[in-house]
Amino acid sequence: MDMDDGQGERLLRDAFKQSIESMEGSKGQIFEIYENTKEDVESTRKMLQELKEQTKRLQDEVDELVREEQKEKQKLVQVSGNFSNYSEDRIRASYEAVKTVQVKLAIAKEKEYQTRRQRDRLELRLYSMEKTLHMAETLATKLGSVIGYLTSQLSDVVTQMEIVSKNKFLGMQIIKAQENERLRVSREIHDGPAQEMVNLIYQASVAERLVDTRPNEAKANLQELRRQIRTCLADVRQIIFDMRPMTLDDLGLIPALRQLTKKLGEREVLNADLQIDGKEYKFDNHVEVTIFRIVQEALNNVHRHAGTDHASVRMLYTSDHLAIMVSDQGKGFDVDELAEERRNPSGDGHFGVIGMEERARIIGATISIASEPGKGTRVNIKMPYPQPR
Numbered sequence: 610m611d612m613d614d615g616q617g618e619r620l621l622r623d624a625f626k627q628s629i630e631s632m633e634g635s636k637g638q639i640f641e642i643y644e645n646t647k648e649d650v651e652s653t654r655k656m657l658q659e660l661k662e663q664t665k666r667l668q669d670e671v672d673e674l675v676r677e678e679q680k681e682k683q684k685l686v687q688v689s690g691n692f693s694n695y696s697e698d699r700i701r702a703s704y705e706a707v708k709t710v711q712v713k714l715a716i717a718k719e720k721e722y723q724t725r726r727q728r729d730r731l732e733l734r735l736y737s738m739e740k741t742l743h744m745a746e747t748l749a750t751k752l753g754s755v756i757g758y759l760t761s762q763l764s765d766v767v768t769q770m771e772i773v774s775k776n777k778f779l780g781m782q783i784i785k786a787q788e789n790e791r792l793r794v795s796r797e798i799h800d801g802p803a804q805e806m807v808n809l810i811y812q813a814s815v816a817e818r819l820v821d822t823r824p825n826e827a828k829a830n831l832q833e834l835r836r837q838i839r840t841c842l843a844d845v846r847q848i849i850f851d852m853r854p855m856t857l858d859d860l861g862l863i864p865a866l867r868q869l870t871k872k873l874g875e876r877e878v879l880n881a882d883l884q885i886d887g888k889e890y891k892f893d894n895h896v897e898v899t900i901f902r903i904v905q906e907a908l909n910n911v912h913r914h915a916g917t918d919h920a921s922v923r924m925l926y927t928s929d930h931l932a933i934m935v936s937d938q939g940k941g942f943d944v945d946e947l948a949e950e951r952r953n954p955s956g957d958g959h960f961g962v963i964g965m966e967e968r969a970r971i972i973g974a975t976i977s978i979a980s981e982p983g984k985g986t987r988v989n990i991k992m993p994y995p996q997p998r
Contacts, residue, residue, distance in 0.1 A: 643745035667721035674714040805841040862897040887926030907935035915939025933990040
């Protein structure tokens with residue numbers, strides 16, 4: 610049964626609302642785990658400090674008993690060497706004194722050993738709990754970012770649905786493209802800054818532990834921590850650029866692509882040559898954004914899969930269309946695998962290719978992939994100019 614556009618919008622709003630509420634609930638559960646673990650960590654730290662103090666007292670007691678044992682042994686040697694000068698009771702008392710000290714020493718050593726073992730086990734437990742605490746904090750932060758992103762995008766999605774309400778198929782393609790973009794951003798955040806932040810927290814914890822006992826190692830850890838923070842900041846800036854380069858809105862498609870290839874080279878990710886022929890045609894903004902994304906994804910695929918550090922981008926403005934070719938001389942792949950990927954879009958192998966095809970379809974462009982193992986890959990895009998009305 611067909612549904613009207615208003616009903617479709619309501620269903621979409623409800624779906625978004627339910628998804629966000631579900632994620633909010635998950636975030637609450639993660640935060641509860643974080644709070645409980647934080648309390649356990651504080652309690653365990655106090656217990657560990659008490660055990661450390663107890664271990665120190667027992668070590669001092671053992672040292673004192675060792676000295677006392679040596680003193681009593683010296684007395685016994687003196688008495689034993691002069692039997693004629695000491696009574697039998699005096700000699701027996703010396704033996705008993707040594708024996709008593711030795712028993713006390715054995716008991717103290719056993720207590721010190723058991724306390725030390727308990728302290729070591731508690732340190733391992735505290736380390737595991739701190740890792741759990743850091744993971745819970747990171748997950749809660751990441752989930753909060755995702756919730757904020759989805760919430761802010763809700764009105765944009767509804768607006769897009771209103772624009773394409775008379776073309777349901779196109780509407781579905783837009784939704785799928787947006788979800789693919791969210792998945793990409795989520796993966797980049799998860800695999801990049803999120804993982805790096807977990808490592809930064811761990812490095813800071815290690816440096817904190819070493820600062821009093823091994824300051825040189827702590828200094829080295831802090832230097833490494835600073836380097837990792839810079840890397841994380843660069844990754845965040847790159848994600849921001851990938852999400853929406855300002856050049857695209859201000860100057861258009863060609864300057865944005867020039868900036869893209871320049872940044873790839875500066876980051877030593879990929880050396881990409883850009884060549885432009887013909888008289889530039891100015892497409893609508895959403896079309897240029899989509900073309901930019903397709904070229905960007907094609908270059909990303911070269912970097913991730915081609916096994917080469919060089920690619921070329923050729924743009925030709927003809928009388929009736931824009932032709933773009935992104936090519937490389939990398940290892941290539943079997944294009945027949947794409948058929949399986951289309952049947953199973955959840956796979957990771959050529960997910961970027963599927964996304965490029967979806968984007969091209971949305972704006973009315975055509976895209977073709979030519980590749981063979983060992984012979985590189987060519988991505989050809991053809992975008993016709995709009996017909997005058």
